[in-house]
Structures are given as structure tokens and as C-alpha cells.
Amino acid sequence: MDxxxxxxxxxxxxxxxxLVVKIVLNRDDLKIEQVHAQHxxxxxxxxxxxxxxxxxxxxxxxxxxxxxRADRGASAKRARYHSSVIDSNTINVxxxxxxxxxxxxxxxxxxxxxxxxxxxxHIERMIQETGEYFDDEAHIIYxxxxxxxxxxxxxxxxxxxxxxxxDMYYKPLYERAKYFKETKEGxxxxxxxxxxxxxxxxxxxxRATASxxxxxxxxxxxxxxxYTNIPLEEVRKLAEEIGV
Numbered sequence: 299m300d301x302x303x304x305x306x307x308x309x310x311x312x313x314x315x316x317l318v319v320k321i322v323l324n325r326d327d328l329k330i331e332q333v334h335a336q337h338x339x340x341x342x343x344x345x346x347x348x349x350x351x352x353x354x355x356x357x358x359x360x361x362x363x364x365x366x367r368a369d370r371g372a373s374a375k376r377a378r379y380h381s382s383v384i385d386s387n388t389i390n391v392x393x394x395x396x397x398x399x400x401x402x403x404x405x406x407x408x409x410x411x412x413x414x415x416x417x418x419x420h421i422e423r424m425i426q427e428t429g430e431y432f433d434d435e436a437h438i439i440y441x442x443x444x445x446x447x448x449x450x451x452x453x454x455x456x457x458x459x460x461x462x463x464x465d466m467y468y469k470p471l472y473e474r475a476k477y478f479k480e481t482k483e484g485x486x487x488x489x490x491x492x493x494x495x496x497x498x499x500x501x502x503x504x505r506a507t508a509s510x511x512x513x514x515x516x517x518x519x520x521x522x523x524x525y526t527n528i529p530l531e532e533v534r535k536l537a538e539e540i541g542v
Contacts, residue, residue, distance in 0.1 A: 304365045304458070306491060307474040308351045309335035314470045315353050319361055321450045322404055322418070322441060329356045339387050347383050359400045360384060365458075367408045377403050377421075377438045385436070400435035406458065410442045417445040417452060508533060512542050 308314050316330040330353050337352035351363040362380055366372040380403045389398055405411070412419050419440040423432035446456045457466040463475040478484035508526045511517040512533075519537055523530040 300365070300367070302491065303478070303488070305335040305350050306478060306488065307471070308333060308363075311470075311474060314474055315351060315361075315363070317468060317470050318363065318454065319353065319355075319402075319404075321454050322406075322439060323402070328359075330354070330361075331356045339383050341383055341386070345379075347380060349380065349384075359402070360388065361402045361404065363404045363406065365406050366411075369407070369409055369411050372405045372407045372411045372440070377405060377440075381436050381438060398435070400437070402437045402439060404439045404441065406441045406443055406455075408443045408459075410444050412440055412442075415445075417442050417447070417449070417455075504528060505536065508536055509540055512537050513540055516542075 308318075310333055312330045312333055315333045316328070319330065320326060320328060333351065333353045334349075335351055337349045338346065339349065340346045349362045350365050351361075353361040353363070355361070362384060364372065364380070381401060384401050384403070385398055388401075389395070410416075419442075421438040421440070423434055423436070424430065425432055441451070441455070443455045443458060446452045446459070453467050457468055457471050460466050460475070463472050463479055466472040466475060476484075478488050504526050505528070508522050508528055511522045511525065512519070517525075519530060519533045522528070523533045526533075528536075
């Protein structure tokens with residue numbers, strides 16, 4: 299259950315995404331129309347997000363699927379923020395609020411994050427005084443990856459935990475995992491992705507070092523650029539961002 303590997307498996311893959319959404323929602327009637335992995339939503343007023351999987355069905359409903367191994371990556375407020383950022387980017391300036399699409403933020407977690415020993419948790423807003431649903435069509439769902447039984451959802455969680463593709467039950471997931479783990483082209487794609495991630499991490503580390511030199515050591519932009527090999531203009535931009 300690795301979010302980077304899963305994101306690659308689901309990238310532009312309608313069949314795999316549709317399978318997961320149907321099982322999680324226990325529905326057979328929906329049809330996914332488009333899928334994007336590592337989908338970035340920019341927020342000029344606050345923190346931008348990169349969604350593991352972003353999908354839309356033929357009726358315009360939106361699904362965000364997050365694969366999380368670490369419990370801290372699936373907090374309640376993160377789910378709330380994902381839901382709000384999706385909303386803010388799916389309606390135009392002059393559109394009526396009733397045009398907001400129905401949304402599902404689905405966290406599939408390696409552990410039982412909510413610790414109630416349930417296979418799935420549905421979070422909905424309610425009117426406390428009446429016990430009725432508020433019906434704003436914003437849904438948050440947590441799937442407990444540790445709960446693996448012989449139900450369709452339990453079998454899906456087993457597949458998500460498989461190391462060997464041949465042990466997987468659902469054919470669309472088996473075929474994608476096998477492609478990326480056992481074919482020359484798929485393995486090369488995964489290796490390239492991992493190399494890009496390492497380079498990105500290295501670049502972030504260099505920028506962090508540059509920030510510390512500017513902020514704590516009070517080095518000049520020219521000296522930081524020489525020491526870190528970051529272009530001078532980028533260092534000056536960084537200095538402006540951190541306010542030095």
C-alpha cells in the first residue's frame with residue numbers, strides 16, 4: 299500500500315478507478331469518465347494540494363482517493379481541507395452555489411485510523427437537533443486497510459496489500475501491478491519515477507539549506523548561490539519569499 303506506486307497504477311486508468319469507487323460506495327451503476335493521478339489544485343490564498351487520485355464520473359460527481367500508510371497523513375482536518383479545496387476549484391465566479399458538484403473524499407489507510415474496528419467509515423454532516431442529514435453532498439469516507447475479510451471491500455484491501463501481483467484477486471489491479479512490476483517497460487517507468495522523486499527531494503534539501511543560510515547565517519544571495527549552485531535569481535526569489 300504505497301501511495302506513489304498506487305498513483306502510477308491508477309494514472310489515467312478508468313477501469314481500476316471505477317472498480318475501487320464501485321466497491322467503496324457499494325454501487326454498480328456509476329461510470330468514471332476521467333482520472334488524473336497526482337492532480338495539483340493550486341490555492342492562491344493558502345496551501346495548495348496534490349491529490350493522489352482525482353476522478354469524475356459521467357454525472358459530474360468528483361472523487362478524490364488518497365492512499366495513506368502513515369496515520370498522520372489521514373487526519374480529519376486534512377480530509378476537510380481536501381473537500382474544501384476541491385469545492386473552491388469546481389465552481390466559477392458567477393455560478394450559483396447549487397452548481398457545486400457532489401464530492402467524495404476517500405482515504406484508504408493501511409491502519410484503522412479511526413480505531414473503531416470497522417471496515418469503512420462514512421462521515422456526513424447532520425442536523426444535531428433532528429438527526430437528519432444536512433445533505434450538502436460533500437462526503438468523506440475512511441477505508442480501513444487492515445480490515446481484510448471475504449467481502450468485496452475486504453478482498454480489495456487484500457489486493458492493496460499484496461507484494462506479488464499474482465496474489466491479487468481483481469483483474470484490473472492485477473494487470474496494472476504486473477505491468478509495473480514485471481514488464482521491462484513498466485519497471486523502467488517506475489525506476490524513472492523514483493529517480494525523479496529522489497532528484498526532487500534533493501532539490502528540496504538544497505533549497506532548505508539555502509533558506510537556513512539566508513535566514514540564520516545572514517549570508518548574501520551571491521554567497522548562497524555560489525555555495526549551493528542554485529542560480530542567483532532563484533536565490534533572490536527565495537530570499538524574497540522568506541522575507542530576508
